Amino acid sequence: MAEENVSINSTRRLPTRAEDFSEWYNQLVVKADLADYAPVRGCMVVKPYGWALWENITSWLDAEFKKTGHVNAAFPTLIPLSFFEKEKEHVEGFAPELAVVTHGGGVELEEKLVVRPTSETIIGYMYSKWVKSWRDLPILIVQWGSVLRWELRTKLFLRTAEFYWHEGHTAHASKEEAIEETYRILDIYEKIYIEEAAIPVIKGVKSESERFAGAQMTTSVEAMMQDMRALQAGTSHYFGTNFAKAFDIQFLDKNNSLQYCETTSWAISSRMIGALIMVHGDDQGLMLPPRLAPIQAVIVPIFKNDEEKTKVMEVADKIFMELKAAGIRLKMDDRDNVSSGFKFNDWEMRGVPLRIEIGPKDVEKRSVALARRDVPGRGGKSFVPQTNLAAAVSGMLAEIQSSMLKRATEFRDANIHDPKDYEEFKKVVADGWAFSWWCGRPECEAKVKEDTKATTRNMPLDQPKGDTLGKCIVCGEKADRKIYFARAY
């Protein structure tokens, strides 16, 4: 049939994930009202709904950091360019993506300033002023803010020039303590992904070539998106004394001997929202886990005329008050300029976990219709009595949360493979992950990247035990560790 050529962009529907995953994502971000394109290259505007989601993430993390002894502070957006030259690998890593301020107040600056791409340097500089004695340690500071990296190819939330994050920067008296901190934070990251975002992640250590610029060890949590690509979802770095030496952060220990600090840094960015979209979203739109959703349930009243409206709204308002009092994040959709069918689709696009429909029939039967977002169509609808509704709703939200995690975990596990040889390996990483033995040599990683575009993701902390050494999937030499390989964002 020669249908008229209606562009997919002019319709309310999304392209399906199978048709074009990337375009599905791009349109979903905008249509779910999370963000919009800014008039500045590579930058986004986070809209109120998207920011509300981000606030749920940040407030959970903030509380968790405070529980573990961290405090918040703020450092300048502008950093002297010369600071970046103090740590060799750090400069090399960031030089290509720096934005530099050359003029201020109409005159050329004596010293050029960098818009921070990350704050290790300026924070290191300040720490060197603040740390004198072992009594000053540890320093456990978190900065909430945004940073700027001149990215060549951008995508809303996943990779924008400016992005939002927290960056933790800690300084310790001993290596053991700094490493412990690195892993403590990684555990927090794992927890927010699994328990709050319903996204299964793998904790592990990055290979040398995938390390943060200037780090001695980079750890990460890695998640699988629905297109099987990997997303580095959070990172925690151990610097050893690299930055302490570059910025002269020294203290006198208990034996009155001068020592360099051991430092760490760690971050989760607004990219996490990209992960939520790509792990849970479906062809109807966004699907948010109840624990992070800005709106956990939406009430859609249904009526034909004023008489029905009066009856329905009376019940709907009462239920609204009840559920609100029970602490459920709730929205009443009483718009009268769109049909209820439109509202159903609209809230599904926005990923609201649960919809509560109240119509004349429900008023009569003293029931409501519940429609869960994670089970589309008739299968996800149920009719429950109005009495004890708060308990029923809370229960269903919890069930949605756990079923989302279960589904995402099963999906991920079904797409991680253990190929027998390199030929099979190449096939596997084209459309999934491989968990394989690796000899540890960068040459083998480079060959994999060359052949398949896949990179090493991380080496999980809980490695296969015992002395059953394997053989590197690439070169066949002896290998003592297994590592994930995948195409990554």
Place this chain on the structure above:
RNA sequence: CGGGGUGUAGCGCAGUUGGUAGCGCGCUUGCUUUGGGAGCAAGAGGUCCCGGGUUCAAAUCCCGGCACCCCGACCA
């Protein structure tokens, strides 16, 4: 930075041989509607990316810029 493409209403697009700009969605107002993306009617909305040239006449042809998108090398 290399290769390809696109700039026309808020968004998505059409615009023939050069003749003075249109469609769908959205928006505004009114009435009827509302249990899976409602209907009718009347409206509002334009620097056709910018600059120059050819011509009686340019969205359309020519020259020069700019911007954005996609594909490759780098990245939370």
